[in-house]
Amino acid sequence: MAGSLIKIDEEIVTSAVASVTLGGANWDSSYDVYMVKMNNVQTDYTGGGYQFTYLRVLTGGVAQTDANYDFAYKALLAPIAFQNASATNSTSFTINQSGMEGSTTGESLNGIMYLFNFNNASEYSFGTLENVFVTYAGTTMGNNGGFVKTTAEANNGVQIYYSSGYNIDSGTFTLYGLKK
């Protein structure tokens, strides 16, 4: 029997790129729910401070830069008190709010996101996030939360990128559809 988690698109990064796009020309609109897997993601940032990983949705294959992203999540930290992170009318969804994925052995970002309602042009698109990573300082962190793109539009993918001026060095990004 065929399975119900169907791979749609995959980007395997082996050298520095400014962003990764899943979907676009490869988007399959026959699903209501999608899953994005991020595995072993590392960047070229080695500055020792905090940088960010972001997500934007695609419309017609183009990353949307308008200020219509709302998000909220709980940041779980192994050594200190947990933190809340949120924003309204942002120009992107912040996947993680801490510097990480530097050159230190073993540090990487790993996570799962679910995307909802992306093909419905008359309603918003939603997403949930669960990830785990190690910061440049060796701190174990993870985020649990979600986002909404408060625009009634159809979306056909996502773009993932790192703070301005820095690149994604390596990692595997995979888009799946959840078959009904």
Next chain:
Amino acid sequence: MAGSLEFITSASGTSVSSLSVTDCFSVDYDVYYVSITKADLTSQSWGIGFRYLDTGGSEVSSAIYDEATLDLLSYSAFGEDKLTNATKQTRFSYFTTATSVGTGVGFYVFNPYDSSSYTFSQGQSSAVGNSGLVGTKVIGVCKQSATHTGLKFLPDLGTYDNITVNVYGVK
């Protein structure tokens, strides 16, 4: 078209102090999903903890496990549990002493077989303690760049009246 969530193996035990799931990780997958839908414990405690197994099948018990657990309680304020440099992943689900209650635990494991990466995990659970519902959101890291071939589940206290674990690969 074949699916991308592929069943790998199942393991179960009755009246056991631990349960090993051997050789469930391989070069075939980078990411795994682990589900536990049946488990009961003889003592109220953090019932789902685990260690990774190395290539020789031995448990990795060094103080290299970090963890953060958000406790979602039906009867009290939410709580935070944190561990650094622990000897196992400890607080993935909380159990009552009542038998035949069960639990629901699901978590992902990232890069366990990759000898050049740490092994990460993140997931959630819904279970019942003696005071009511205990849900968790949890992350964990085994800070060792090494190949891990399996899992050994062990509770903080007591023994498992029964436990069944399923492991899937995310292709």
